[in-house]
Amino acid sequence: MAEAREATVYRVCAGPACTWNVFADAANEPVAAFHDKSAAVRYAMGLARGKVSWRLLLGTAADTEASKPLDS
16 A cells, blocks of 8 residues: 655745745745735645746746746
8 A cells, every 4th residue: 555645735825015925834934925926826836736847946037027936
């Protein structure tokens, strides 16, 4: 029988100054923060599915400012 893995829960919450924060499990510090809610949701879903690429983390010329993490 396959061993069960413990799942990580990612959540998106409104933050200060019109930002959206992505949290992992019950952490008090956000994993990332975005200006755009849909970008934060896409990032959290990518983390949950294990499909977050370095392109998203580092940003590209094609990315808009709203879809980049605030710390990049």
